[in-house]
Structure formats: C-alpha cells, structure tokens
Amino acid sequence: MxxxxxxxxxxxxxxxxxxxxxxxxxxxxxxxxxxxxxxxxxxxxxxxxxxxxxxxxxxxxxxxxxxxxxxxxxxxxxxxxxxxxxxxxxxxxxxxxxxxxxxxxxxxxxxxxxxxxxxxxxxxxxxxxxxxxxxxxxxxxxxxxxxxxxxxxxxxxxxxxxxxxxxxxxxxxxxxxxxxxxxxxxxxxREIERVRVSEAVAAESHRRRQQRFAELSATTVPMLEGLADGSLRPEDPVVQRRCAIEAARMRRLFAETDTVANPLLHELRHCIDVADRKGVVVELDARGQWPVPPVVVRRDLTEAVLVVLATAASRARVTVVGSAELVSVSVVADCGDIDVPAPATPGVRVEALNNDDTVWMEAQWQPSRQRTS
Incomplete structure (x- = not known):
C-alpha cells in the first residue's frame, strides 16, 4: 500500500x-x-x-x-x-x-x-x-x-x-x-524492508528455538539430566524405551518446521526412522486425501504411533486413511502392554486394543467438526 x-x-x-x-x-x-x-x-x-x-x-x-x-x-x-x-x-x-x-x-x-x-x-x-x-x-x-x-x-x-x-x-x-x-x-x-524481514525472521527463529526447548524440557531434559547424574542407567530397558520415545519426539519436532506437501506423512516417516534404526521392520500405508492438520493435531495423531514404534520388538505396520471428514492414523506392533497417550486436542480421539504381545492403537481427527466448532 x-x-x-x-x-x-x-x-x-x-x-x-x-x-x-x-x-x-x-x-x-x-x-x-x-x-x-x-x-x-x-x-x-x-x-x-x-x-x-x-x-x-x-x-x-x-x-x-x-x-x-x-x-x-x-x-x-x-x-x-x-x-x-x-x-x-x-x-x-x-x-x-x-x-x-x-x-x-x-x-x-x-x-x-x-x-x-x-x-x-x-x-x-x-x-x-x-x-x-x-x-x-x-x-x-x-x-x-x-x-x-x-x-x-x-x-x-x-x-x-x-x-x-x-x-x-x-x-x-x-x-x-x-x-x-x-x-x-x-x-x-527496499533496504529497510529487507532489514525488517531479516529481523522478523531472526525473531521468529529465536521464538521457535525457545518453543522447542520448552517442549523438550518437560520430558527430554529430565531424562538427560538423569543419565548425566547416574540416577538413570542406560542398560535399563525402561530407560532405553524412554530414550527411544524421546528420540522420536525430537525428530518429529524438527520435522514440523519442514515445508512439505503432506506434513503428517513427513513427520510419521521421521518417527518410523527411529524404529528402523532399532531393526524394527515397519510398513507404512497411506490412502486418501485429507486437509493439512494443525501442528497440535498432528502431534496427537503421531504420538500413539511414536510410542508404539519406540517400544516395538521386531515388526510394525502404520496405516493412514484420510478424507475431508476424517483422518485416521493407526499402528499395529509387537510391543506388549503400553499406556495410551492422552490427546491434548479435544478433537482427537485415541483407542487401543491389546492381544498378548500385539497392540493396535488408532488416533482419529475430524476436520469438519473442528471447522464448525
């Protein structure tokens, strides 16, 4: 103007x-x-x-x-x-x-x-x-x-x-x-506008770094402090499981800033990569088209998959089915009994079934309901 x-x-x-x-x-x-x-x-x-x-x-x-x-x-x-x-x-x-x-x-x-x-x-x-x-x-x-x-x-x-x-x-x-x-x-x-844009980008980058640190400080930082002071032992299976979960969360957190066509699948692949490094065979199947969920919704949709994959022993299958009315992310893996993560977003619903050492977990989100609300 x-x-x-x-x-x-x-x-x-x-x-x-x-x-x-x-x-x-x-x-x-x-x-x-x-x-x-x-x-x-x-x-x-x-x-x-x-x-x-x-x-x-x-x-x-x-x-x-x-x-x-x-x-x-x-x-x-x-x-x-x-x-x-x-x-x-x-x-x-x-x-x-x-x-x-x-x-x-x-x-x-x-x-x-x-x-x-x-x-x-x-x-x-x-x-x-x-x-x-x-x-x-x-x-x-x-x-x-x-x-x-x-x-x-x-x-x-x-x-x-x-x-x-x-x-x-x-x-x-x-x-x-x-x-x-x-x-x-x-x-x-033009030079003033360039400087203002650079300052705005720097401020936004600083804000995001602070936000990432705040998000990691609740779970990752205490775990690292426990490993450093010796209160947590690396050979403990529970500690190893926590480390795998936090590693997957960090990879997901870094992937959230990437500019991609489908952020949900992009962040799921980063979560799957942690399981691949442990030797877990993971299959990913995606069907349909869906609107891009907000960051907080994507975290709730991927949290169940993240926890299951970090705990899986040898195999897992991740399925993403989506449309304009419903987005579903489910995972089946041999990970034994795990706690169902509670979603932070009211519009996300998580269900889980256990059968011996096999766990099925699904997170669902309805875009239309969130738009009307």
Missing amino acids: SDAVEEVTRAQLRRGLRIATLLVAMAIVFGLGPANMLRHLDAYEPPLTQWAAFAALGAVLLGEAALLLRGRSWSRLRGPAIAVVLGASALSYVTLPDGRTSTTVDWIFGAANWVGVVVLLDRPPRSAALFLLAHELTALLNLLLLEDPTRGALARFATGSVTVIGFPLCVVVVAAILRGLSAAAMASR
Whole structure:
C-alpha cells in the first residue's frame, strides 16, 4: 500500500514539473515570440518562414499538452519532435536579417531551447545538454557563415547563451535530481524492508528455538539430566524405551518446521526412522486425501504411533486413511502392554486394543467438526 502511495507521489511530482516547464515554454513561444515577430515583421525575408517556424514549435507544445492530458510521454515520437524543433530553428535563421542573431529579432533563440527541454525533460540530462548544444551551434553557424561576426555580435551571442542554456539546463538538472531522489528513496525503503524481514525472521527463529526447548524440557531434559547424574542407567530397558520415545519426539519436532506437501506423512516417516534404526521392520500405508492438520493435531495423531514404534520388538505396520471428514492414523506392533497417550486436542480421539504381545492403537481427527466448532 505504501509503495503505491509513493509511486503516486513521484508521478505527481514528475507531472507537476512537466506542467510547469510547459507553461514556461508556452509563455515564451506564444507570448514573446509573436510579439517580437510582429514588431520586426518587415525585417524578415520572407516573413512566412518565421510563422512556419512558430507553427512548428506551437505544434510540439500542443502535442506535449495532449500527452499530459492522457498521462503519456513522447516515447517513440521524441526523436521526430526534436527534429521538428531543430528544423524550425534552422528555418528561422534562414530569413533572419544580418547582424540580428541573439537579438530581439532572433525570437527563436530563446524559444526553441525551452520547447526542446519540454520534450526531453524525462530523459537523462545529457540528452537535453546535447539538444541545447545543437541549438546553440545552429545559431552560431548562422552568425559565422551568414553574417559578418563582429566582436560585439560575438559578445552578445555569448551573453545570450548564458540564459538560453543556463535556465533550461537548471530545470533539467532539477528533474534529474528528483528522479535520483525518488530512486534513492525507493532503494532505501527496499533496504529497510529487507532489514525488517531479516529481523522478523531472526525473531521468529529465536521464538521457535525457545518453543522447542520448552517442549523438550518437560520430558527430554529430565531424562538427560538423569543419565548425566547416574540416577538413570542406560542398560535399563525402561530407560532405553524412554530414550527411544524421546528420540522420536525430537525428530518429529524438527520435522514440523519442514515445508512439505503432506506434513503428517513427513513427520510419521521421521518417527518410523527411529524404529528402523532399532531393526524394527515397519510398513507404512497411506490412502486418501485429507486437509493439512494443525501442528497440535498432528502431534496427537503421531504420538500413539511414536510410542508404539519406540517400544516395538521386531515388526510394525502404520496405516493412514484420510478424507475431508476424517483422518485416521493407526499402528499395529509387537510391543506388549503400553499406556495410551492422552490427546491434548479435544478433537482427537485415541483407542487401543491389546492381544498378548500385539497392540493396535488408532488416533482419529475430524476436520469438519473442528471447522464448525
């Protein structure tokens, strides 16, 4: 939203500068130009060429006004427009009286420069500088080749060139500075956004690490402390079973941050990997399609499988069946009697059956019921 506001502000600044420059050019061309021509009309041979040059400059200015109203720029017409301006300047000098270059009779000397700047305002400064140089050379060649260049005429030309080049060039420089400031502001904003994103990512990573430590501190940390102080013995089967369960929980915890298409199956495979390392043969069968359960729900669905697999002696089978209405995760293994883990999520239900050394355990979740609740 802020980027759009900034872009609108920059567009308004550029448009405002174009309008101001166009008004200055129109005041000079349509105001001072005809006044000077009418005052010295008898001096031109023939006067029609001056009116033709005036019409050419006026057409370019009217074209700029039309483009402004439509919110467009010169684009591909920029080159032909500059050619028209330079052609009008050359045409005016053809019928200019001798010794009148850069005088009030030479009305186009201080008019064509502004028209060219209007066309080149949104271009780099070198484009406008080259145009102004070409405009100056047109007048200078007329002075040197078609007139008798006296010292006074050359001094008058040099003095007039200061304003003919200087004022329009100042406008071009201001436009370039505005474009540079806009680009710098955009670059700064992007850098600020990048830093903010990096800080947010770092803060989120720190929060997740703290959350993981808090989740492990309830069961894993006490077990590690017991192994460290000797109160728990590694050769004890109960301790080994607890270690296997905590290892599976840690692998599941780390797998929760992975970006995968099916997080539930992804986390189940990490739980199965712990049983594989113990030599337990585990089969995994998945059928159907289901919505992605929240993290807390996935933990409840995988907790039963995790506990059974960590306790299984030699074989186990994990089955996942899902739809939009029900997700079921069940496991059968030769693990003997185990405690049924109580789900932390109200929408998850866990059932278990024991038959000698074989245990069947199932966790079910109904997505539709959670959405309606």
